[in-house]
Amino acid sequence: MTPVTNSIKSLFPIFSNHPALVYLDNAATSQKPKSVIQSVIDYYEKENANVHRGLYKLSSSATTRYEEVRNKVAKLIGASDPNSISFTKGTTESINVVAHGFLKKLLMAGDSVVISGMEHHANLIPWQQVCKEKKALLRIIPVDGDGNLDLSTLDSLLTTNTRLLAITHISNVLGTINPIEEIISCAHKKNIPVLIDAAQSAGHYPIDIKNLDADFLVFSAHKMFGPLGAGVLFSLEKYRNQIEPLNYGGGAIKNVEFDHTEFLEYPHNLEAGTPNISGVIGLGEAIDFIQSLDMKSSILYTNELMIYFKEKLNSLPFVKPFGNPVKSGSIVSFQVKNVHPHDVAGFLGNVNIAVRAGHHCAQPLLESLGVPSTVRVSFAIYNTKEDVDRTISALIDLKKFWS
Numbered sequence: 315m316t317p318v319t320n321s322i323k324s325l326f327p328i329f330s331n332h333p334a335l336v337y338l339d340n341a342a343t344s345q346k347p348k349s350v351i352q353s354v355i356d357y358y359e360k361e362n363a364n365v366h367r368g369l370y371k372l373s374s375s376a377t378t379r380y381e382e383v384r385n386k387v388a389k390l391i392g393a394s395d396p397n398s399i400s401f402t403k404g405t406t407e408s409i410n411v412v413a414h415g416f417l418k419k420l421l422m423a424g425d426s427v428v429i430s431g432m433e434h435h436a437n438l439i440p441w442q443q444v445c446k447e448k449k450a451l452l453r454i455i456p457v458d459g460d461g462n463l464d465l466s467t468l469d470s471l472l473t474t475n476t477r478l479l480a481i482t483h484i485s486n487v488l489g490t491i492n493p494i495e496e497i498i499s500c501a502h503k504k505n506i507p508v509l510i511d512a513a514q515s516a517g518h519y520p521i522d523i524k525n526l527d528a529d530f531l532v533f534s535a536h537k538m539f540g541p542l543g544a545g546v547l548f549s550l551e552k553y554r555n556q557i558e559p560l561n562y563g564g565g566a567i568k569n570v571e572f573d574h575t576e577f578l579e580y581p582h583n584l585e586a587g588t589p590n591i592s593g594v595i596g597l598g599e600a601i602d603f604i605q606s607l608d609m610k611s612s613i614l615y616t617n618e619l620m621i622y623f624k625e626k627l628n629s630l631p632f633v634k635p636f637g638n639p640v641k642s643g644s645i646v647s648f649q650v651k652n653v654h655p656h657d658v659a660g661f662l663g664n665v666n667i668a669v670r671a672g673h674h675c676a677q678p679l680l681e682s683l684g685v686p687s688t689v690r691v692s693f694a695i696y697n698t699k700e701d702v703d704r705t706i707s708a709l710i711d712l713k714k715f716w717s
């Protein structure tokens with residue numbers, strides 16, 4: 315098992331500050347490389363000014379840096395037009411923009427929105443809320459016992475009254491990689507637009523929006539080595555002038571009078587107020603970092619770690635793993651029999667192993683698995699085989715301690 319680069323860990327300052335740390339909560343947020351942290355510091359120390367407003371050099375260079383990131387994000391996902399990219403606070407906000415700013419006005423009583431049974435609450439509640447308001451139906455693609463979507467139901471769920479399909483690329487609980495190409499093409503045959511929640515895949519898996527043909531794609535910088543509080547909404551051109559902002563205010567207008575405002579066009583109309591400039595600049599740096607790696611090797615490497623971990627985990631008779639998807643990212647959920655997941659996470663935390671326990675913001679999925687919570691381990695490129703060995707041996711210790 316060859317790491318992506320031998321010195322990858324040394325690029326992440328958190329590990330020199332916490333040499334004993336085994337960080338396995340990457341699905342919640344990734345650690346940040348020095349280059350990303352430094353880009354945020356540099357912005358504040360050397361370049362701090364507001365964007366789009368000042369006529370002085372600092373402001374125009376902040377604007378250039380901010381706008382350049384639109385280009386980088388577009389390139390990362392294979393979009394030809396940087397203006398397809400709107401900056402948001404993150405995946406949650408991007409989905410809310412589409413739900414409230416786009417879908418709500420199209421939805422009529424009796425219409426439907428289709429999601430899957432494995433969605434993060436961020437890709438469930440906004441649709442649930444607009445459906446309630448408009449007396450529309452939220453319909454669910456079921457998940458089978460292995461954690462795969464039951465796509466035999468898709469054709470009948472997508473009807474002439476379906477206004478949108480919103481689906482996660484990768485499950486943040488079971489790691490399932492959904493066949494989104496197939497799902498999108500099925501929806502498009504019925505002229506139904508599709509939103510892809512790429513929170514767990516962007517920056518880690520190749521996304522080519524042209525091949526994928528998704529109508530909307532959303533993700534967060536912080537899960538792909540970037541800063542907190544910055545995210546992306548990609549929209550196909552045909553919808554852009556139909557999306558209304560969640561926020562109104564300065565920076566998003568052409569002309570304002572007391573009885574009327576003329577707005578800028580997408581994406582700028584959605585970015586009212588001072589944006590998270592340093593966060594966006596850090597996102598650009600995170601993309602540079604990702605592009606300095608070989609994505610294929612990174613996927614192979616984290617996949618090998620996941621398989622190695624699963625094999626070891628399956629050899630422990632006191633562990634109950636959840637899900638066995640056909641295609642899986644590097645996220646694994648399990649329980650230790652007779653020990654509450656929070657106690658497992660607390661025990662591991664005491665020996666410097668950071669994992670997540672709970673419902674992972676996917677309560678309906680957990681409900682279908684028949685449990686209120688699991689322990690979740692999620693890998694990134696800086697994890698190692700030793701991290702797995704330490705976790706497995708801590709689980710063995712935990713079992714001895716608990717029985």
Ligand SMILES: Cc1ncc(COP(=O)(O)O)c(C=O)c1O
Nearest residue numbers: 404405406434436486511513534
């Ligand atoms: C699949 C998925 N969707 C959406 C989100 C929400 O992301 P954020 O909290 O960055 O808005 C997450 C976060 O864990 C996620 O895993």
